[in-house]
Amino acid sequence: MRFTASALLACGAALLGGCGHTPGYPPNPILRPTAVTDFATLYSQNCAACHGANGQNGPSIDLANPEYQALVDDATLRKWISGGMPGTEMPAFAESQGGMLTDAQVNALIAGMRRQWSRPDAFGGTAPPAYAQTAVGDPHRGEASYEAHCAICHAATHEQGHEQVTSPMYLALVGDQALRTIMIAGRPDIGQPDWRHDGPGGKAGVPLSTQDVDDIGTYLASLRTMGQQVTTGTSSAQAKSAAPAGR
Amino acid sequence: MPRVSPPHGQEPVRGGPGTAKRVYAWFEQRLQLEGPVKDAALHPVPRSTASWWYVFGSAAFTLLLLQIVTGVLLALVYVPSAGEAWSSLNVLNHQIPLGWFLRALHGWGSNFMVAIVLIHMAQVFLFGAYKFPRELTWILGVFLLLMTLGMAFTGQVLRFDQDAYWGLGIGASILSRVPFIGGGLVHLLLGGPIIAGATLSRFFALHVFIIPGALLVFALLHIWMVLKLGINDWPMPGRLVRRATYMEEYNRLAHEDGIPFIPGAFWKDLAFSGAILAAVAVCAYVLGPFGPSGQPDPSIIQTVPKPDFFFLWIYTVLSYLPPEMETPFILIAPLIGIAILLAIPFWAGEGEKSWHRRPVAVLAVSTIAICFAVLTQLGTSTPWSPHMSAWSGDPIPVRYLQTATPLVRQGAVVFQAKQCRNCHSIGGAGGERGPALDDVATRMTLDQMRFKVVSGGGNMPAYGKNLSAAEIEALVSFLETLHPANEPPAYDASRRAVDESRSQPNAGAPPANPAANRGTNP
Amino acid sequence: MSQEEQPLGGGGTQSASAPGSGDAARHDDPRIVSRRWLLFKAAVGLNGLVGIVLAVPVFRYLLAPWRKDSSYDSWVSLGPIDSFPMAETRLAFYKNPSANSWDGQTDNVACYVRHAGGNQFQVFAINCAHLGCPVRWFPQSQLFMCPCHGGVYYADGSRAAGPPERGLFTYNWKVVSGELHIDAGQMPTLSNSAKLVKISLGQGDCSCRA
Numbered sequence: 001m002r003f004t005a006s007a008l009l010a011c012g013a014a015l016l017g018g019c020g021h022t023p024g025y026p027p028n029p030i031l032r033p034t035a036v037t038d039f040a041t042l043y044s045q046n047c048a049a050c051h052g053a054n055g056q057n058g059p060s061i062d063l064a065n066p067e068y069q070a071l072v073d074d075a076t077l078r079k080w081i082s083g084g085m086p087g088t089e090m091p092a093f094a095e096s097q098g099g100m101l102t103d104a105q106v107n108a109l110i111a112g113m114r115r116q117w118s119r120p121d122a123f124g125g126t127a128p129p130a131y132a133q134t135a136v137g138d139p140h141r142g143e144a145s146y147e148a149h150c151a152i153c154h155a156a157t158h159e160q161g162h163e164q165v166t167s168p169m170y171l172a173l174v175g176d177q178a179l180r181t182i183m184i185a186g187r188p189d190i191g192q193p194d195w196r197h198d199g200p201g202g203k204a205g206v207p208l209s210t211q212d213v214d215d216i217g218t219y220l221a222s223l224r225t226m227g228q229q230v231t232t233g234t235s236s237a238q239a240k241s242a243a244p245a246g247r
Numbered sequence: 248m249p250r251v252s253p254p255h256g257q258e259p260v261r262g263g264p265g266t267a268k269r270v271y272a273w274f275e276q277r278l279q280l281e282g283p284v285k286d287a288a289l290h291p292v293p294r295s296t297a298s299w300w301y302v303f304g305s306a307a308f309t310l311l312l313l314q315i316v317t318g319v320l321l322a323l324v325y326v327p328s329a330g331e332a333w334s335s336l337n338v339l340n341h342q343i344p345l346g347w348f349l350r351a352l353h354g355w356g357s358n359f360m361v362a363i364v365l366i367h368m369a370q371v372f373l374f375g376a377y378k379f380p381r382e383l384t385w386i387l388g389v390f391l392l393l394m395t396l397g398m399a400f401t402g403q404v405l406r407f408d409q410d411a412y413w414g415l416g417i418g419a420s421i422l423s424r425v426p427f428i429g430g431g432l433v434h435l436l437l438g439g440p441i442i443a444g445a446t447l448s449r450f451f452a453l454h455v456f457i458i459p460g461a462l463l464v465f466a467l468l469h470i471w472m473v474l475k476l477g478i479n480d481w482p483m484p485g486r487l488v489r490r491a492t493y494m495e496e497y498n499r500l501a502h503e504d505g506i507p508f509i510p511g512a513f514w515k516d517l518a519f520s521g522a523i524l525a526a527v528a529v530c531a532y533v534l535g536p537f538g539p540s541g542q543p544d545p546s547i548i549q550t551v552p553k554p555d556f557f558f559l560w561i562y563t564v565l566s567y568l569p570p571e572m573e574t575p576f577i578l579i580a581p582l583i584g585i586a587i588l589l590a591i592p593f594w595a596g597e598g599e600k601s602w603h604r605r606p607v608a609v610l611a612v613s614t615i616a617i618c619f620a621v622l623t624q625l626g627t628s629t630p631w632s633p634h635m636s637a638w639s640g641d642p643i644p645v646r647y648l649q650t651a652t653p654l655v656r657q658g659a660v661v662f663q664a665k666q667c668r669n670c671h672s673i674g675g676a677g678g679e680r681g682p683a684l685d686d687v688a689t690r691m692t693l694d695q696m697r698f699k700v701v702s703g704g705g706n707m708p709a710y711g712k713n714l715s716a717a718e719i720e721a722l723v724s725f726l727e728t729l730h731p732a733n734e735p736p737a738y739d740a741s742r743r744a745v746d747e748s749r750s751q752p753n754a755g756a757p758p759a760n761p762a763a764n765r766g767t768n769p
Numbered sequence: 770m771s772q773e774e775q776p777l778g779g780g781g782t783q784s785a786s787a788p789g790s791g792d793a794a795r796h797d798d799p800r801i802v803s804r805r806w807l808l809f810k811a812a813v814g815l816n817g818l819v820g821i822v823l824a825v826p827v828f829r830y831l832l833a834p835w836r837k838d839s840s841y842d843s844w845v846s847l848g849p850i851d852s853f854p855m856a857e858t859r860l861a862f863y864k865n866p867s868a869n870s871w872d873g874q875t876d877n878v879a880c881y882v883r884h885a886g887g888n889q890f891q892v893f894a895i896n897c898a899h900l901g902c903p904v905r906w907f908p909q910s911q912l913f914m915c916p917c918h919g920g921v922y923y924a925d926g927s928r929a930a931g932p933p934e935r936g937l938f939t940y941n942w943k944v945v946s947g948e949l950h951i952d953a954g955q956m957p958t959l960s961n962s963a964k965l966v967k968i969s970l971g972q973g974d975c976s977c978r979a
Contacts, residue, residue: 022532023532023533023534023535024347024348024351024531024532024533024534024535024536025347025535026340026341026347026535026536028341029337029340029341029539030539030540030541030542032541032542032544032547033541033547033549044640045636045639045640046636046639046640047639048639048640048641048642049637049638049639049640049641049642049643049663049668050639050643050659050660050663050664052642052645053642057642057645057648058642058643058648059643059648059651059656059657059659059660059663060656060660088660089657089660089661089663089664089665089718089909090664091664091908091909092908098857098858098859098860098906098908100549164652164653164654165653167653167654168717169654169716169717169720169721170653170654170657170717170721172715172716172717173657173660173661173717173718173721174653174657190648328871328873329871329872329873329874329875330871330872330873330874330875331871331873333873412875413901413902413903413917416896416900416901416902416956417900417901417902417917419901419956419958420896420899420900420901420958420959421900423958423959423960423961424959424960425960429958429959429960430838430958430960430961431835433956433958433960433961434834434835434836435831435832435834435835437834437956438834439834439841439867440841440865440867440954440955440956441865441867441875441876441878441954441955441956442875442956443865443868443869443872443875443876444869444871444872444873444875445834445869446875542874543873543874543875544874544875544877545874545875545877545878545879545895545903546862546874546877546878546879548860548879548895548903548904548905549905550903550916551916551917552902552903552916552917562917562918565899565900565918565932566917566918566919566932568932570932570933570934571934573932573934631918631919631931632916632917632918632919633914633915633916633919633921635905635914635916638907638909664909665909665910666907666909666910666912666914667910669907669914670919680919703929703930705930706919706930706931707930708910708912708921708923708929708930709929710910712911713910713911713912
């Protein structure tokens with residue numbers, strides 16, 4: 001009897017005090033939402049929906065692309081995250097812009113992305129075209145470049161029309177900078193090439209020059225403007241008939 | 248100190264059991280409890296009442312004692328101040344050795360107590376124990392139930408976190424609907440104009456002094472009546488309760504076919520109470536304490552408040568009531584419910600006790616139990632609540648994007664960025680307020696989807712003013728891809744004729760995917 | 770007095786009558802009995818009177834929070850109007866005017882300010898008009914959504930969907946020397962805020978776009 005009692009006591013003491021792995025031990029106090037600076041938490045709550053669970057395979061650009069990480073500097077990333085990206089659906093996340101994240105959290109996101117997804121020498125020694133467009137491109141030259149480099153996949157009259165990017169509907173939702181970023185960095189997660197491999201057969205060797213990128217960007221922007229001129233009305237019938245006008 | 252002679256003139260014996268006996272006698276001489284206690288312990292009860300069905304009342308009382316003990320222990324550390332309560336709970340959880348276990352015991356004890364009280368009530372009802380002469384026992388029991396629920400709610404408030412804060416807000420909003428005096432009642436409930444320090448202080452007084460005091464007194468009276476009126480005899484079909492003859496019949500049953508309460512019936516109570524206490528301890532050890540969730544700061548709006556388990560069903564009811572029914576229902580229904588419970592022993596104070604011959608009673612209890620289970624289950628999953636971070640946190644399933652055109656991809660972005668996901672799930676993630684959209688294309692044509700998005704309808708807001716033409720087109724072309732591979736999307740026959748006449752080169756069979764068709768318009 | 774000092778352990782009921790056994794008849798004298806009852810009733814009455822006198826301050830104390838709305842409300846500043854960009858809805862905070870030092874974080878009250886254009890504002894309570902849960906503003910879809918029971922409101926505060934019977938509660942506001950002030954101080958509920966501006970069921974007729 002006495003043995004049983006002392007055994008029970010020992011068990012109780014071991015269960016409750018002895019080991020640190022008690023299943024019921026409560027988790028740490030919940031932080032204020034603005035005090036969360038863990039990258040994984042912040043990313044999965046704020047970015048994963050559009051940019052994909054691990055920075056890839058989302059509908060929006062793949063942040064896990066090392067070339068993207070190398071192309072965009074911290075200040076620019078901070079600008080897009082804080083204030084949103086004009087011409088796209090990327091919303092403003094900073095508190096000062098009506099979002100929910102503090103500056104520290106935005107910085108934590110940037111630092112986390114760098115830590116997780118950037119690689120040294122992402123471009124393999126080749127200098128990519130500049131991230132931001134500085135010179136005004138020529139739309140006519142751009143059209144020619146588009147036909148030469150892009151149309152093999154993104155033909156406006158492509159049989160299945162799967163890869164059409166010249167539709168004003170599409171262009172109205174993707175800003176100039178976003179188009180340019182995809183042209184340069186590509187989207188490896190869905191098998192789309194970077195600027196070095198844009199072209200027939202995706203062969204390396206004839207990379208897009210900065211001027212090509214400028215021109216194609218200007219050409220696409222001009223298609224967007226033409227589309228908008230036709231689709232001033234919001235009726236969907238008009239919007240639909242506008243599609244051919246863009247081409 | 249004057250020496251008091253022993254009551255029976257025995258000579259005191261030094262040491263051994265004699266000392267114990269002497270001390271006992273010294274106390275008994277002054278307390279004189281032996282008689283009443285012996286009477287209570289050894290009073291005969293009908294043999295049939297020594298049943299495992301009759302253990303819930305004593306278990307509820309045991310849990311009440313557990314709650315008192317653990318509550319007092321927690322009060323040694325807890326700070327009932329709006330500014331400090333939350334931190335003191337975290338100190339209990341993390342800095343006081345086994346403070347978390349005490350909190351868990353108190354929290355699980357509360358859940359067990361509500362559950363056992365409800366089971367006890369259902370059992371008493373089904374066994375007809377509320378009938379003559381035990382009407383008042385039942386009525387006190389109804390108040391004990393209300394006070395137990397009151398303790399559960401005020402206890403949730405003392406766990407002063409975001410759930411407590413917004414739970415109080417819901418309580419205040421309900422009270423504010425009382426005609427004429429609603430505003431004053433809200434002020435009384437909150438102790439001021441807003442949920443703040445005064446609110447926590449008065450809920451502390453309610454939870455620690457007022458309700459437990461009343462609860463203990465009522466519980467003791469309840470038990471007193473059980474002792475005086477006897478434990479309900481096991482109901483036999485056909486043995487009817489009549490005011491004129493019942494007492495005599497019961498006494499005969501107790502004395503002729505009776506056993507002493509202790510140990511005959513009481514050992515089962517003791518065993519069950521012990522088992523319940525052990526169950527509480529195991530739950531506390533394995534599942535841990537409840538909360539606290541985030542800090543009770545109303546400026547933190549990233550919160551999804553939720554009531555404790557036994558109030559989830561109310562949460563469900565409040566979300567499903569049509570707006571015009573709401574105020575009358577939440578103000579009147581509880582009063583009617585309590586009135587019915589109180590009226591039961593007067594409505595059916597005599598007659599049949601056995602559940603075998605009381606189909607309405609059985610039906611009522613099972614209906615209530617099923618409703619409670621269903622409503623609680625719904626309250627757990629809250630399909631009516633938008634998922635506030637689904638739009639930015641739930642990724643689009645990769646399989647929905649594998650063959651997506653650029654426009655469809657942008658449509659998926661619009662779907663997320665415009666918070667559609669907060670109410671509509673795809674791939675099993677997202678809100679359930681609206682229908683899941685995994686196969687929406689089989690239910691609606693392109694035009695129907697476009698119309699629904701623009702003008703809303705039912706519980707869907709109209710998005711026409713907030714989406715550009717391009718956004719709408721992208722969105723519906725994404726939605727149009729949401730259909731099972733083996734099931735083509737819905738297609739409007741008249742639309743088909745128009746499209747065919749317009750695209751002469753492609754005339755013939757309609758394309759399998761109208762989105763592709765739109766893309767290749769000449 | 771002697772009746773109360775019973776010997777320990779003795780049969781109380783037996784010894785009670787012992788001291789007065791000589792004149793037992795006097796105990797039954799109806800005059801004496803009625804006099805004792807009279808004194809008893811007088812004592813009860815005295816206690817009742819004192820009780821009533823004491824109850825008045827007790828009730829006054831208990832009902833202290835039951836005050837007119839106007840005694841709680843006062844004008845508080847939400848900051849300069851420049852901090853609310855045109856055509857946007859922003860979260861703003863203020864400290865509840867009737868705060869106690871021990872309120873902790875609970876007197877940080879949030880509200881939504883919509884700069885509708887020019888010098889026109891709308892200030893919405895954070896509390897859903899249904900049961901007071903905190904609604905969240907989504908600028909992308911121009912909707913307020915409630916996490917509790919799924920109430921949804923348009924940008925102008927009118928009801929869009931869900932169980933609320935009316936639009937969001939609004940505060941009265943004024944601009945004083947470049948700062949936006951609102952008349953606040955209570956948790957907005959149907960009993961106090963329904964008297965303020967009542968927004969009818971809307972159809973999302975808001976002119977703004979993000």
